[in-house]
Amino acid sequence: MNMNMNMNKCMSIWIGFYTLLRKEVTRFLRIWSQTLLPPAISVTLYFIIFGHVLGSRVGLMDGYPYLEYIVPGLVMMSIITSAYANVSSSFFSLKFQRSIDEITLSPLPTYAVLLAFVTAGVIRGLLVGSIVTVLALFFTRLNVVHPLFMLLIVVLSAMLFSLAGFLNGLFAKKFDDISIVPTFVLTPLTYLGGVFYSVNLLPDFWHKMSLLNPVLYMVSSFRFSILGVSDINVYVSTLFIIIAVATLFFVNLRLLERGYGIRT
Template sequence: MSAAFTMNWPAVRSIYRFEMGRFWRTAGQSILAPVISTTLYFVVFGAAIGSRVSAVDGVPYGLFIVPGLIMLSLLTQSISNASFGIYFPRFAGTIYEILSAPISPLEVVLGFVGAAASKSILIGLIILATSALFVPLRIDHPFWMIGFLLLTAVTFSLFGFVIGLWADGFEKLQLVPLLIVTPLTFLGGSFYAIGMLPPFWHAVSLLNPVVYLISGFRWAFFGKADVNIAVSLGMTALFLVICLGLVTYIFRTGYRLKS
């Protein structure tokens, strides 16, 4: 039957709009929060500390932290948006409607993950725009910059979606972002080049997947990277594939969705 192979786009649109609706309903908070936190980072790291730090790889410190700041928000926002987006209907029981509708898993993921990624990209762009108020921006490879932004937002929204399916309480929803992702991001070179670390910690840092994201993203800005750009791209793509695999497994088995 041909109908079985055609995509249910109205459903994808409905889920996407529904999820974006929450973002716009709380637009003040959604937009103001990243602007304020970015401003604070610039005051603390850019003005107070940055003035005493010499340029990193020839890039003034205030400018150097811009890609890391964006990445920090991109990762946490993608995860929290996507995990909350799918966890809440499970918690409230409204998931019944998604499960009983003629929607394929792919369409469900497109709607939820698409919306979560869109939100975090918007926030990333807001941070970029806010940064422009404090430092003269410089983006050497704008297409790569957008490419990394998209790839990271989608990958971590997928990761958040997995967390939202796995979590069976609000604590677990916070657990992974708080205990794993935030430390990895801070230790992943958001505010420094990992080359600045002693050799031992430099080697340890290379085990941190976030290093590759930030390094690649920073390369798009300044043409300089901690690790080879191809390695950055490869690692991000690998994580994307892992998350896709997990989501596929969950839908195939009905884990935490169907009894």
């Protein structure tokens, strides 16, 4: 009897989770020209300008042609910005239209709600990452040295930035609030996170400062998975990402349970 009840409850939660995930994925696919196309265009421009036009003058970076060196960073940049934007804008839109009440009213557990939003962010991140990777193949060759590790880092990084986007969505009170963080925090961190250069080239002080940048750990690990070279210890960076994911997950969960930003 109890086992049946538990099974029914699990099934009910799964249906709720899947419904929300499906809604979120359908949303970003429906507006593909706003969600999938822009990163493809901007990264192609990066490939042309930084890789093709300027790259030949830069020479080798860590023993690799410049374009080949920056591809992992650009792919990772696309993944994390897409994952972040997906969750922050979608969640805030629900709050803005009050359709978040549909979820708050329902018996769907908070962890299932959070997981559905994060999974949708990860799926968009992976989709954008795949598109950008395919585009990169038109400009350079890519031999993935550690494919499983690459998948792990991509998923963990997309999770981390989906969770960060969710936090932004929870705190945001107006649309400006969800563009401030990407513009003034995320973009500078990404550009200074070793996407276009090796942090080992920086003077000691700036090298140490760079180690405080979480994006560096993701870019370096991702580059390691593809090229086999990294600015920092990959075990340290993987551990850093896992701890950050766990911390943000529990912070978001706690805020969601308290109804922060969604209940009065």
